[in-house]
Amino acid sequence: MDTQLTKQPTRQPLTRGDRLWASLMDMAAIGAIAGGGSCRLSLTNEDKLARDLFANWAREAGCGVHVDRYGNMFGIRPGRLSNAPIVLVGSHLDTQPHGGRFDGVLGVLAGLEVIRALNDAGIETDHPIAVVNWTNEEGVRFKPGLTGSKGFVGDLDAASLQGTEGADYFAELERIGYAGDPNLRLNVLCYYELHIEQGPSLEQERARVGVVAGVQGVRWFEIDIAGKDAHAGTTPIVARSDSFMAASALAIALRQSAISLSPDLRFTIGRVEVSPNSTNTVPGRTRLFIDLRHTDPAIMDAFKQTMAHVIERVSAQEHVQASVSQLMDVAPVRFDTEMQARLAACAHALEVLAPTLESGAMHDASSLASVVPTAMLFVQSRDGISHNPREWSEPGHVATACEILAQAVLSHAIGSMPEHT
Ligand code: GLV
Numbered sequence: 555m556d557t558q559l560t561k562q563p564t565r566q567p568l569t570r571g572d573r574l575w576a577s578l579m580d581m582a583a584i585g586a587i588a589g590g591g592s593c594r595l596s597l598t599n600e601d602k603l604a605r606d607l608f609a610n611w612a613r614e615a616g617c618g619v620h621v622d623r624y625g626n627m628f629g630i631r632p633g634r635l636s637n638a639p640i641v642l643v644g645s646h647l648d649t650q651p652h653g654g655r656f657d658g659v660l661g662v663l664a665g666l667e668v669i670r671a672l673n674d675a676g677i678e679t680d681h682p683i684a685v686v687n688w689t690n691e692e693g694v695r696f697k698p699g700l701t702g703s704k705g706f707v708g709d710l711d712a713a714s715l716q717g718t719e720g721a722d723y724f725a726e727l728e729r730i731g732y733a734g735d736p737n738l739r740l741n742v743l744c745y746y747e748l749h750i751e752q753g754p755s756l757e758q759e760r761a762r763v764g765v766v767a768g769v770q771g772v773r774w775f776e777i778d779i780a781g782k783d784a785h786a787g788t789t790p791i792v793a794r795s796d797s798f799m800a801a802s803a804l805a806i807a808l809r810q811s812a813i814s815l816s817p818d819l820r821f822t823i824g825r826v827e828v829s830p831n832s833t834n835t836v837p838g839r840t841r842l843f844i845d846l847r848h849t850d851p852a853i854m855d856a857f858k859q860t861m862a863h864v865i866e867r868v869s870a871q872e873h874v875q876a877s878v879s880q881l882m883d884v885a886p887v888r889f890d891t892e893m894q895a896r897l898a899a900c901a902h903a904l905e906v907l908a909p910t911l912e913s914g915a916m917h918d919a920s921s922l923a924s925v926v927p928t929a930m931l932f933v934q935s936r937d938g939i940s941h942n943p944r945e946w947s948e949p950g951h952v953a954t955a956c957e958i959l960a961q962a963v964l965s966h967a968i969g970s971m972p973e974h975t
């Protein structure tokens with residue numbers, strides 16, 4: 555079995571890694587930020603430009619482009635059999651504020667490369683193949699994240715969507731020209747998502763790619779802390795109801811609770827909103843946004859209970875009122891074992907080491923897994939860095955991963971099993 559240290563596979567690949575890489579870099583130029591990354595928050599002008607570019611590329615590749623009510627974009631390459639269910643492949647083009655060039659984008663553009671490669675080779679498939687760009691996977695501008703894929707599988711309460719700074723999801727879709735067909739329904743056979751690992755395991759194992767067995771659960775909470783605005787120079791410390799100091803005490807106490815419950819419980823406060831956000835006013839309102847992850851829902855339930863007690867205690871100590879609400883719940887997911895075997899067989903056929911691993915990050919594949927057989931392939935991330943402009947995967951590894959994806963998608967779309975399964 556080959557590892558990244560030995561020679562590249564000699565068999566002529568179907569896909570073109572150089573073309574995929576060029577498309578990744580062209581896409582990265584939209585919303586480019588210092589350090590080599592991109593910022594394309596959902597439904598902003600940058601997102602519109604990225605969507606337009608993707609739609610043009612998909613049309614050039616002979617796909618019909620369809621948009622659904624959540625703004626999800628599907629580039630569909632027809633199959634030979636009328637009404638055959640679609641082999642769906644993709645990810646997301648939106649990014650974090652300090653995003654990299656690969657998170658999500660790789661999965662969309664690798665799907666496109668699969669279609670381009672099939673066109674080059676003149677290969678027809680029985681099943682249609684569609685490449686999808688899911689809307690607002692990252693959940694930065696609108697909560698919950700995974701919005702488009704949750705909506706697609708019927709697991710979204712659209713009325714509960716929360717936009718930052720008053721942004722309205724459906725109004726923003728209209729504004730950028732991606733309010734789609736509310737009646738669009740697709741019959742999907744299975745879903746593949748190629749993604750960067752965003753963690754260190756594959757690099758440690760010296761493997762270019764890995765087959766993902768499952769994704770840990772994710773819950774998002776908002777703690778809203780109400781104190782009193784007061785003058786910073788005249789209000790004695792003991793007379794204050796300081797929402798930010800209460801938030802700080804809460805943050806430290808909750809992190810300690812998380813560590814005590816399980817060393818694997820991932821607890822993050824990635825967003826804080828302080829009001830009125832003025833240097834010389836004691837802040838009367840602070841909101842903390844918590845991201846919590848674990849593979850075991852019981853651990854997350856236990857944290858939720860502890861959190862309620864901690865909030866009660868700290869609120870009393872700090873003379874504030876605090877309430878908590880849950881903004882997102884994504885259950886832990888196990889992926890389809892037959893599709894994992896299919897990806898492993900395609901890697902094996904190319905003499906590529908592809909260990910099985912777990913995903914620490916959330917993905918649109920979690921939504922899809924609730925309704926259709928779903929699988930994910932990871933490509934090695936340098937230093938495990940992601941949600942950071944320094945995110946990087948080697949071009950050769952990206953090309954290998956895309957080729958494995960293409961072989962798996964093709965085998966599914968022609969209704970055959972690859973060897974070695
Ligand atoms: C998305 O990238 C997430 O894991 O939060």
Ligand code: MN
Nearest residue numbers: 657658691749
């Ligand atoms: Mn992603």
Ligand code: MN
Nearest residue numbers: 650657692941
């Ligand atoms: Mn991400």
